Amino acid sequence: MESQIKLLLVEDHNIVRYGIKSLLEAEPGFKVIAEATNGREALEQIKQGLDVDIVLTDINMPELAGIELIGILQKEYPSYKCLVLSMLDHQNYVYRAMEAGAMGYLVKNIDRSEMVFAIRQVHAGHKFICTEIALKLISRHATITSNVEVKEKSNLEFSKRELEILQLIAEGMTNNDIALKLFTSRRTIEGNRQSLLEKTNTKNTASLIHFVIKHGIIG
Numbered sequence: 001m002e003s004q005i006k007l008l009l010v011e012d013h014n015i016v017r018y019g020i021k022s023l024l025e026a027e028p029g030f031k032v033i034a035e036a037t038n039g040r041e042a043l044e045q046i047k048q049g050l051d052v053d054i055v056l057t058d059i060n061m062p063e064l065a066g067i068e069l070i071g072i073l074q075k076e077y078p079s080y081k082c083l084v085l086s087m088l089d090h091q092n093y094v095y096r097a098m099e100a101g102a103m104g105y106l107v108k109n110i111d112r113s114e115m116v117f118a119i120r121q122v123h124a125g126h127k128f129i130c131t132e133i134a135l136k137l138i139s140r141h142a143t144i145t146s147n148v149e150v151k152e153k154s155n156l157e158f159s160k161r162e163l164e165i166l167q168l169i170a171e172g173m174t175n176n177d178i179a180l181k182l183f184t185s186r187r188t189i190e191g192n193r194q195s196l197l198e199k200t201n202t203k204n205t206a207s208l209i210h211f212v213i214k215h216g217i218i219g
Contacts, residue, residue: 003029004029004030004031005029005030005031005053005054005119005120005123006031006033006051006052006053006054007024007030007031007032007033007052007053007054007055007056007119008032008033008034008035008036008042008045008046008050008052008054008055008056009021009024009032009034009035009036009056010035010036010037010038010039010041010042010055010056010057010058010061010066010069011035011037011057011058011061011085012037012038012058012060012061012062014037016108017035017037020056020085021035023112023115024115024116024119027112027116030116030119033050033051033052034050034052037061037062038061038062038063038064038065039057039061039063039064039065039066039068039069039072040063040064041063042055042057042064042069043064043069043072043073046073046077046080052080053080053081053123054080054081054082054083054119054122054123055069055070055073055080055081055082055083056083056085056119057069057070057082057083057084057085058084058085058086059084059086059088059093059097060086060088066084066086066097067093067096067097067100067102068100069082070082070084070097070100070101070102071100071101073101074100074101078101081103081122081123081125082101082102082103083102083103083104083105083106083118083119083122083128084097084102084104084105084106085106085107085108085110085115086105086106086107086108087107087108088107089107089132089133089136091133091136091137093105094129094133094137098127103122103126103127103128104118104121104122104127104128104129104130104204105128105129105130105133106118106128106130107130107132107133109132110130110132110174111174111175111176111177112176113174113175113176113186113190114130114131114174114175117175117190117193118130121204126197126203126204127203127204128203128204128205129204129205129206130205131169131172131173131174131205132172133206134204134205134206134209135170135172135209137206138206138209138210138213156199156200156215156217158217161182161192162192162196162199163217163218164182165178165182165189165192165193165196166196166208166212166217166218167218168181168182169193169196169205169208169209170209170212170213170218175189175190175193193205196208200212
């Protein structure tokens with residue numbers, strides 16, 4: 001039986017928080033066991049002994065913002081894994097959150113399947129950046145290095161289906177989108193994505209896309 005992932009949801013907008021909670025608890029193996037409207041409230045619950053696996057937090061909140069909360073947890077409660085879920089998609093917020101100790105960064109218009117996949121990845125100890133942000137970061141990196149970067153050859157071999165999935169991931173498609181396009185299930189695509197991460201020895205979508213582009217596996 002799959003172990004349950006316990007979450008603390010930190011979000012100051014009630015309707016948004018209720019929606020996220022309902023979405024997550026509809027997924028087997030997920031349980032939002034506590035909620036907070038800001039970082040200060042979340043920290044108080046944790047100080048009282050709240051036992052969770054992942055703190056899913058917004059950034060902009062009153063009293064104590066998400067990045068400050070992550071920094072405190074990283075220093076005082078390092079066993080807690082933090083995952084950002086925010087409307088803010090600028091790279092500076094991503095860098096600041098990851099530097100503070102976040103294990104991942106998601107934007108709020110993320111597909112449900114990618115959010116679920118991200119939480120599972122973080123729970124397993126891997127870092128994760130959602131596809132939308134990963135593509136922006138890689139695009140920026142590619143622009144900066146386009147005049148000096150030379151594609152390296154890889155000894156890895158990929159099946160036709162793996163190449164199809166890699167191309168669709170690089171185009172920013174979600175697991176659901178890919179499943180519909182390839183006439184298969186979301187679970188199958190999640191498994192394929194995980195296998196590709198393991199095959200390329202990469203930890204998240206950003207590094208996977210960077211790997212396949214750098215090695216000329218896809219255009």
